[in-house]
Amino acid sequence: MKPEKYVFWFIFVYICIVTPVYWLMSREIAGTFVLGFTGLLGGMIAAYLTLTARTFGPRPEDRGDAEVVDAAGDVGFFAPKSIWPFWAAVTVSVIFLGPALHQAWISLLGVALGIWSCSGWVLEFYRGDYKH
Known part of the structure; x- marks a missing residue:
């Protein structure tokens, strides 16, 4: 995992250098936060890969x-x-259809559909032909 580890450490260091430069040049808050959190995510992945490489060899x-x-x-x-997965996609579509049509009840219907579809996906291998 050494190559991956080094790539993400490079991303972390690079973004940590670029973020203050971006702030000083633009004085824009949203982009600065996005760059900062991107650096933190790169650091988290790099730390995980570093610890995992020590554990697994x-x-x-x-x-x-x-x-x-x-x-x-x-x-x-x-x-x-x-x-x-099809029903999960339908669920997300129905949830986002509510705000698009300014109808909250459609989003609530989507949440109910989401509970059903998520339960079905999680419990898929506990019943039917592919039961474990």
Whole structure:
């Protein structure tokens, strides 16, 4: 994880240098805060990668003597098919449709739909064909 760690530390340091320069040149508050928080996010990711690299040691991708088989194994579990992302997208659309039409009840309907769709997505593998 060394290359990733160095990239994010560079982002952190660079943004920390650029933020005060931006403030001095523009005197604009919103952009200064956005740059500052961007630097903090880069620092958080860099710190996480630094701590994780110490815990796990070098990955096969980071070693020069590694073979392809060293990185073999389970990548993760992926759903074969699911309708729940579609319902989550419909939920977000309905929630944002309320303010667009100046109708709060549509957003409340979207929140109710969101509770249903989020529950279905989270509990997808506890029932049906792909039950664990």
